[in-house]
Amino acid sequence: MTESKVIDLLAVFSDLAPAADAIEQLRALGVHDDCMNVISGVPVTEAMLGRPRQWTNVPRIAMGGAILGLSAGIFLAYISPFLYPYPIQVSTQSFVPGPPTAVVMFELTMLGMLLSTFLGVFLDSFFPNYRPMKYVPEVSDGKIAILIECPHVDEKKITDALNKMGAESVKPAEAQHL
Amino acid sequence: MIRPEEIKMSTEETGKWGMVIDQDICTGCQACVAACAMENNITFVGEEDAGYGRSMHWIRIERFWEGEYPEVKMTPQQPMLCQQCGHATCEPVCPAFATVHSQAEQLNLQVYNRCVGTRYCANNCPYQVRAFNWRDYQRPEPLPNQFNPDVTVRRMGVMEKCTFCIQRIHKAQDKAKSEGREVMDGEFTTACAQACPANAIVFGRVDNPESLVSQLSHKGHGVKHLEELGTLPNVTYFKGG
Amino acid sequence: MSDNKHHADAAQSHEEHLREKHLMLDPLPRGRMNEMVMESMMEKPTWKFWLVFGFLAFVVVYFLFYQWGVLIVKGQGEAGVMRPDYWGIFLVNTVFWIGISHAGTFISAILRVFKAEFRRPFTRAAELMTTFGLVQAGFSIFMHMGRVWVFYWLLPYPNQRMLWPNLHSPLTWDLLAITTYLLSSTMYLFLPLIPDVAMARDRSTGWRKNIYKVLALGFRGTEGEWTHLRAAMNIFAFAISPVMFSVHTIVSWDFAAATRPGWSSTIFGPYFIVGALHSGMGAAVVVLAVIRGTMKHMDYFVRGEHFDAIGKLMLIISMAWAYFFFNDYMVQWYGGDKWTQQLLHFHEAGPLGWMWFAMLFTNIVLPWAILWNPKWRANPWLVGFVGIAINVGMWFERYIIIPISVTINRMPFTWRMYTPGIEVPMGIGTVALFILLYMAASKLIPLIPVWEVQEGQMAHELKKFGRETVVSVSELE
Numbered sequence: 043m044t045e046s047k048v049i050d051l052l053a054v055f056s057d058l059a060p061a062a063d064a065i066e067q068l069r070a071l072g073v074h075d076d077c078m079n080v081i082s083g084v085p086v087t088e089a090m091l092g093r094p095r096q097w098t099n100v101p102r103i104a105m106g107g108a109i110l111g112l113s114a115g116i117f118l119a120y121i122s123p124f125l126y127p128y129p130i131q132v133s134t135q136s137f138v139p140g141p142p143t144a145v146v147m148f149e150l151t152m153l154g155m156l157l158s159t160f161l162g163v164f165l166d167s168f169f170p171n172y173r174p175m176k177y178v179p180e181v182s183d184g185k186i187a188i189l190i191e192c193p194h195v196d197e198k199k200i201t202d203a204l205n206k207m208g209a210e211s212v213k214p215a216e217a218q219h220l
Numbered sequence: 221m222i223r224p225e226e227i228k229m230s231t232e233e234t235g236k237w238g239m240v241i242d243q244d245i246c247t248g249c250q251a252c253v254a255a256c257a258m259e260n261n262i263t264f265v266g267e268e269d270a271g272y273g274r275s276m277h278w279i280r281i282e283r284f285w286e287g288e289y290p291e292v293k294m295t296p297q298q299p300m301l302c303q304q305c306g307h308a309t310c311e312p313v314c315p316a317f318a319t320v321h322s323q324a325e326q327l328n329l330q331v332y333n334r335c336v337g338t339r340y341c342a343n344n345c346p347y348q349v350r351a352f353n354w355r356d357y358q359r360p361e362p363l364p365n366q367f368n369p370d371v372t373v374r375r376m377g378v379m380e381k382c383t384f385c386i387q388r389i390h391k392a393q394d395k396a397k398s399e400g401r402e403v404m405d406g407e408f409t410t411a412c413a414q415a416c417p418a419n420a421i422v423f424g425r426v427d428n429p430e431s432l433v434s435q436l437s438h439k440g441h442g443v444k445h446l447e448e449l450g451t452l453p454n455v456t457y458f459k460g461g
Numbered sequence: 462m463s464d465n466k467h468h469a470d471a472a473q474s475h476e477e478h479l480r481e482k483h484l485m486l487d488p489l490p491r492g493r494m495n496e497m498v499m500e501s502m503m504e505k506p507t508w509k510f511w512l513v514f515g516f517l518a519f520v521v522v523y524f525l526f527y528q529w530g531v532l533i534v535k536g537q538g539e540a541g542v543m544r545p546d547y548w549g550i551f552l553v554n555t556v557f558w559i560g561i562s563h564a565g566t567f568i569s570a571i572l573r574v575f576k577a578e579f580r581r582p583f584t585r586a587a588e589l590m591t592t593f594g595l596v597q598a599g600f601s602i603f604m605h606m607g608r609v610w611v612f613y614w615l616l617p618y619p620n621q622r623m624l625w626p627n628l629h630s631p632l633t634w635d636l637l638a639i640t641t642y643l644l645s646s647t648m649y650l651f652l653p654l655i656p657d658v659a660m661a662r663d664r665s666t667g668w669r670k671n672i673y674k675v676l677a678l679g680f681r682g683t684e685g686e687w688t689h690l691r692a693a694m695n696i697f698a699f700a701i702s703p704v705m706f707s708v709h710t711i712v713s714w715d716f717a718a719a720t721r722p723g724w725s726s727t728i729f730g731p732y733f734i735v736g737a738l739h740s741g742m743g744a745a746v747v748v749l750a751v752i753r754g755t756m757k758h759m760d761y762f763v764r765g766e767h768f769d770a771i772g773k774l775m776l777i778i779s780m781a782w783a784y785f786f787f788n789d790y791m792v793q794w795y796g797g798d799k800w801t802q803q804l805l806h807f808h809e810a811g812p813l814g815w816m817w818f819a820m821l822f823t824n825i826v827l828p829w830a831i832l833w834n835p836k837w838r839a840n841p842w843l844v845g846f847v848g849i850a851i852n853v854g855m856w857f858e859r860y861i862i863i864p865i866s867v868t869i870n871r872m873p874f875t876w877r878m879y880t881p882g883i884e885v886p887m888g889i890g891t892v893a894l895f896i897l898l899y900m901a902a903s904k905l906i907p908l909i910p911v912w913e914v915q916e917g918q919m920a921h922e923l924k925k926f927g928r929e930t931v932v933s934v935s936e937l938e
Contacts, residue, residue, distance in 0.1 A: 167678075182663045300874070
């Protein structure tokens with residue numbers, strides 16, 4: 043058989059509670075949590091669906107960016123004045139001005155942190171991604187879709203179970219251009 | 221790359237070059253204004269702009285009246301130019317390092333090429349002695365023939381101000397160096413002092429107690445303008461002596 | 462018996478009244494809301510829209526860009542600046558536009574941090590104001606520069622002479638702060654927009670679909686995507702607020718750090734921030750009133766309760782502004798410095814004294830007289846009118862602080878009144894560009910964050926405490 047032994051099913055629910063029940067049922071049927079994904083039009087938390095906590099690197103990437111930004115600030119404030127060919131004096135202010143260095147370091151820390159937070163969303167979510175993906179547009183109308191990866195042989199069993207749990211539709215998912 | 225031990229910041233009370241202006245003998249003849257304009261290639265802004273406060277002279281004669289018309293009394297003329305402050309408020313505010321402190325000459329330098337025209341320095345000068353090139357003003361022939369080759373010609377959009385005729389300072393220093401001696405007091409002077417028919421302006425080294433300018437500046441009735449701001453100006457005025 | 466029925470009816474009508482009043486208690490199916498937002502965006506522009514759009518485009522091209530060309534070729538002499546008014550309307554406009562931009566961050570970040578639910582429908586409208594306002598502020602500051610073609614000398618990079626920017630200068634801090642603020646507020650505008658452009662992608666065809674496809678970045682709404690997005694938005698909401706405060710504080714230092722009577726004041730930082738919020742909130746209600754009045758379905762999303770809520774904020778901010786203004790005035794007056802005395806006298810009794818009194822009227826008297834009343838506060842056009850008045854007053858305030866105050870300095874020989882020149886048409890050009898950008902955005906991106914509204918509607922319900930029906934909010938986040 044050239045077909046893969048694994049099939050993707052997409053079940054659409056119109057409410058949160060049946061979707062959460064369906065997830066529990068799926069687990070009972072032997073579908074591992076890693077083989078499920080929930081697609082929704084509003085942020086529904088993992089706790090509401092009884093799903094394991096999602097891991098996100100965004101705060102760590104933000105922290106890394108903040109450290110990079112602070113380093114850039116330290117470089118500008120404390121090192122760049124020494125890179126001139128000769129010392130430049132303005133008024134009688136000290137060569138490396140005290141309070142202004144705090145301003146420079148603050149702004150660059152925040153800039154580094156916010157830029158990398160933004161970048162973190164792109165890295166963690168694999169944005170931008172214009173390849174075909176498994177999706178139903180009803181999701182943006184407030185439906186909750188469960189994407190299930192299961193062995194081919196279980197397709198019938200799982201489809202029936204999901205239909206019984208109140209799924210609006212259960213069908214094999216096909217990757218499509220969004 | 222600068223090593224920290226190279227950094228010597230000047231924080232002395234007295235500068236190096238200074239000036240004494242005696243308002244009691246100033247006649248307000250404007251010879252200094254004209255001489256300064258010739259020496260330093262200052263542009264002529266024309267009647268309209270001059271009338272609107274855009275004249276670019278590096279030295280100006282301020283005239284005041286006291287009392288209500290017709291009972292008016294004129295106060296002594298007050299020549300006003302860059303005071304070459306030791307603690308200059310114009311310097312730190314420039315974002316581009318276009319106005320900096322000369323450690324060799326203890327003067328406020330203006331780097332025309334580096335100026336981007338934010339005009340913060342002029343705003344922050346309590347003496348209001350900085351001049352901005354509001355436009356590229358016309359210099360009809362044969363005026364360009366009169367340019368002083370030792371001084372840059374500035375273009376639109378940059379700030380400029382009195383330099384204490386730094387080109388003359390450097391010329392005198394070069395000459396003295398080639399003759400293996402120090403610059404003597406009175407060997408040279410600024411254009412304004414040279415042109416003053418009443419000798420109301422005296423220029424020289426204020427850090428040399430023997431020089432005429434420092435002896436004069438220590439006379440009792442000398443005042444420095446807006447000294448209370450802590451700007452450490454290097455020009456002393458005599459009035460009502 | 463009839464008494465009981467009367468009570469029941471009253472309770473019923475009270476409930477209906479609550480639902481009518483609050484968007485969060487008046488939920489529609491998500492599909493319907495999407496449809497409404499898409500319709501409001503894709504509605505075919507009327508001839509009036511194109512007339513205004515064309516007029517504004519002309520103003521932008523002629524007043525802003527053509528005149529800017531004239532200014533660059535002929536020099537700052539075309540503007541009204543001279544000695545002692547080295548700074549004029551260009552900087553007034555810079556401060557004004559940065560002020561306007563503060564409302565967006567205040568609404569979308571600070572109100573998000575404090576979970577103020579009324580913010581939900583208009584966070585995007587406010588955040589757009591921030592980004593577009595900062596564009597005008599950036600233009601205004603570049604108009605002001607004498608040699609704008611070498612603006613890159615201010616960037617922190619080593620040139621051939623190994624010169625870096627002067628970190629002693631408040632203008633350098635300004636550059637860093639405004640750049641940080643512009644970049645981060647644009648990113649903060651974009652992040653919550655991703656789910657909405659994904660929605661628009663699913664519901665559009667043709668060229669729009671292509672645009673939204675690119676903008677949506679392939680967002681589907683998986684658990685991971687939502688988690689990353691929410692983590693990022695949370696970080697932004699907390700981190701962008703101090704950036705916002707720092708921006709206007711540094712703008713105030715441009716003045717407060719200078720040696721000038723009337724300017725060297727330690728209270729300028731918070732005074733400027735409150736002033737910025739004052740004008741920004743005023744501008745936000747004007748934008749909301751216009752959106753509600755001109756766009757389809759917007760009366761569902763933007764209601765009296767929102768004007769009431771922002772009106773309360775405006776009232777509080779007006780009081781705070783009055784507090785800081787009086788604080789600044791009092792200490793300057795008491796100090797007795799002769800130049801400051803001259804300046805204060807010049808503000809009140811000088812040739813532009815009317816501006817000083819008009820500022821006090823529109824910034825204090827008018828908001829206090831109107832916004833105390835909950836009924837008046839819920840009237841979009843009335844609150845919008847107060848918003849316009851506050852913006853005029855706050856522009857006057859900056860005009861008084863910059864060109865009027867620099868007229869008086871410690872060298873009376875140089876005192877001279879400022880007469881604006883090319884700044885006036887160019888300033889009008891920035892206003893036109895702001896409105897133009899906003900009009901274009903209202904046709905291109907969903908102005909209402911639908912997913913945030915739905916999230917809020919999910920969290921709200923009516924709950925009975927005894928006989929009283931009250932609004933109850935669940936914390937979903």
